[in-house]
Amino acid sequence: MEELIQSIRDFARDRDWDKFHSPKNLAMALSVEVAEIVEHFQWLTQRQSDELDREKLEQIEAEIADVMIYLTRLADRLGIDPVAAAKEKMRLNEKKYPVEKAKGNAAKYTEL
Amino acid sequence: MEELIQSIRDFARDRDWDKFHSPKNLAMALSVEVAEIVEHFQWLTQRQSDELDREKLEQIEAEIADVMIYLTRLADRLGIDPVAAAKEKMRLNEKKYPVEKAKGNAAKYTEL
Amino acid sequence: MEELIQSIRDFARDRDWDKFHSPKNLAMALSVEVAEIVEHFQWLTQRQSDELDREKLEQIEAEIADVMIYLTRLADRLGIDPVAAAKEKMRLNEKKYPVEKAKGNAAKYTEL
């Protein structure tokens, strides 16, 4: 991750793009890239979305990469470590969604 | 990352949530979580988005964590390594956006 | 529609919210409201999404209303008539997706 963060920083700095990379703009770009993932799945059944051919998978991999890049960049601009934040959130989720109540139930935790 | 991937896998399996986690559904959930980041920034100026107070930052950190979790989960379900994919994409970006052409210019590479 | 457009204009003006309603900000708000629709559907099967109970339908109706409001507001700020634009687009779609080629096929028109 550290190598990725640094390469994105260098990339933006070398192109003088830091001025475009306000957190507000990066949040927008992140949402645009996520929509490019969603686009691949919008007309598929859930089953089809689990049985993608190699070509489709490679296209989606490229979109996942873009989301990862913008998420990493946004987090970096805000001084946030996204992997550490995700681990901490998983610890909270363990408490919010106790196994005995959540099992087999996708209801939001507030509805449990 | 490997530890995060595994903890998300265990979390879903323990709750019998694998059945909800089709790539199609995960793509939707990812887009919903990204919107929760965007919501924090929608009425801010770019400058304000760069000068967040601690409380706001903690709220956004929790949303970034959720995006990271769903992105990791989606990639895992598709057999994709999101960090490796992002690094490979950065290598391609270096070629698509040569410094001399891209400097200070946010135009999409197709318009360069 | 004209009545709706005017009521949104008055609402924003009375609250001195025009300054927040740049097209950039309205596009962000629009995407946030759409995600609130998506959230209702993210864990449902397609069949379940077609068999919503009254309570769920009323919640989704409120989210559709919010999307309509921001879409109308954004279009108004840009001097665009969204209904006329949609009708014109449908005329183009008739040509881009000829019945004989598109029948039963959700492939994007570029792939037809």
Place this chain on the structure above:
Amino acid sequence: MEELIQSIRDFARDRDWDKFHSPKNLAMALSVEVAEIVEHFQWLTQRQSDELDREKLEQIEAEIADVMIYLTRLADRLGIDPVAAAKEKMRLNEKKYPVEKAKGNAAKYTEL
């Protein structure tokens, strides 16, 4: 609006696309189209987003049309009138955001 609703219905029926148009799928398509609006604004300042040239405006008009089409289609599939829903929501908004409290303040109503 009624004419638009009917033309979208006919368009989908003639192409045998009703089977793809579950509310779940339409919500996804709606979010993808909104992202195409957001993409036009992501690197602009708020001021630039208010001073678009004719070419850009025409591109955004086409995206607004797509959002309007999918929003109308989704509402139609759910038996919802989006314009009536928006008007009703505006009546609620008048109460939730009283002028004296909301004036010049973009804080969400829950924070007022």
